[in-house]
Amino acid sequence: MGSLFDIIFSANFGYAVLRVTTPILFASLGALISIKAGVVNISMEGTMLTAALAGVAISAYTGSAFGGLVGAVVVGMLLGLLLAYFALNLKTDIILAAIAINLMASGGTVFGLFVISGDRGISSSLASKVLPRIQIPILHQIPVLGPVFSNHNVLTYVAFISVALVYILLYKTPLGLRIRAVGENAHAADSVGISVKKTQYIALIMSGAFAGFGGAFMSMGYVSWFSTNMIAGRGFIALAAEALGMGRPFGVLLTSLLFGSADALANALQAFRIPSEFVQMVPYVVTIIGLVVYAQRKHSAAQKVRQEDRA
């Protein structure tokens, strides 16, 4: 067991945690914004997958990693727009519409990849680009901190900076106030002249943009190709991270790091004699335990309020 601690308390492990947290963090920030506006976006999984393909395809086509990133984010926003149009204008149940997007994405990306490149399942013939890694000057030379925090993919830094940006957006800007007002009580927001529909449109498009960043990271940073169902449940784990983050950007950061650690731990544990099936289960089990703890706390808080009411 001693060597397990060696692994966990190594700089490599710290680096791996930040790396695997990145896509989860992007998606859970996106989920946070949409839920703050009172609309649940469970299409993060499919949106990330589609954006991952778009990033690979567009970067190969334009020869520019940045072009691929922009393409991925735009595609993410378009899927957010599509979900918003169906949910808000055509009054489709937003959960079902999002399921439809997820289903379309899992088969549609395979179809799209084949049409674009003739590849089946993995984009081996596309000369796609990878987003650059960044060495942070000075920090890079510091022992321990350097290997953990420096030399990450540029999107990893974007993800962590986004936590602060989302905080500022939600709590320090008029738009953020409108988003929260609509999410708290749409009727009240409507009565003071806030356009509920417009605000929810903006929130869903923004959540799609974050999923787009997450997808771009997966295919142009985490690995350098697109493959079938490469998101592997990260979009769903992000929903759990959002739920556990108690609706706060920094809470979401912590829970995303928790799931990222579970993911990294699963990778690290593969060196031990634990059956690999159980190792693979770790992130999902942690998610359920987290949900239980969160629900328990909310439940007991609600009971406390009820008891106080009675007293």
Next chain:
Amino acid sequence: MNKRVLFETIRTLVAIGVALLLALIIIFSVSDEPGYALERFLLGPVTNLRNFGNVLEMAIPLIFTGLAISVMFMAKQFNLGAEGGFFFGAVGATALVLTFNLPPVILPVAAIIVGALAGGLGSALPAVLKARMGASELVSSLMMNFILFWLGLFIINNYFRDAMAGAMASHRFPDAAKLTRILPGTRLHFGIFIALAMVVVVYLFLYRSRWGYALRMVGLNIRFAEYSGINTKSVILYSQIIGGMIAGMGGTVELLGMYPRFTWFQLPGYGWDGVIVAIMARNNPLLVPVFAFFLAYLRIGADIMARVTDVPSEVVAIIQGVMIMLVTAERLLAGWRHRMVVKEKMKAAEAAEVEGGGVQHG
């Protein structure tokens, strides 16, 4: 009432029509031989008995997962665990048939019961968390799918794996476990009768039993159900557990009907297909087999097309997505419906006036 059915029927047909039109456009834009591709896609499944048998075979698991999702969605429980339940039910059945040496008929029956229990177990945890603590069944059931998948693989790999088989696979099932083939020249098996029987059972459960009544009331309005004395927590529990059990049964029937041994090393996807079937069927168990057949027809048609032309079968994914979006879009054709209702009321009012006038004069 009939007008509503008519309206829903037309809306479904419009959704299917638009989706197929989209498929047509896609096929024409990607294929070098669009006419042939389209012909194979739409008519391929009925050109010979084997292909048509494939459609019926595929409809069987779709009926089970469609029913499973219908029961849960009818109670407005967004449990998406049919995927894991289907898989884990098949694992449970594998464990049973490879452990106990029972005579024919009894063995598959026992396997289906064990499969149902295993599937029910899988959806029980999200159900308990929802009923006891209000934790979202949506997220926890999605997580359970992955957990059941890895747990199932662990069980198969460590206890039932056939080391002699080249790929990862369980030992062969005894002949007593297999479901009888019923149509020579196809692989269609006895499971289709079990599936259709389940359609009737689920219908009777939902519309002719107290539990089913309570379940539907919770789905319509949980607060109203609570006030009228329905134990909503128990509905939340049993709706999801029953859904998981039906999914587990489906996994067992599919495995024993179609496979000589357990060879699933990824989630088969029928749980998600069940969502499509349930949505198209408006959670009505009697419509589930219709749309299960329809979806199976599309899939097999696309497979046939992909085999002989340059259009990949995944084009179906796009058709499915568009269909679900349009079918669930409440406002689609709402204007037309509104006019229909207004016209009807006007006519009724006129008729009443004429009648009322007549009475006065008389």
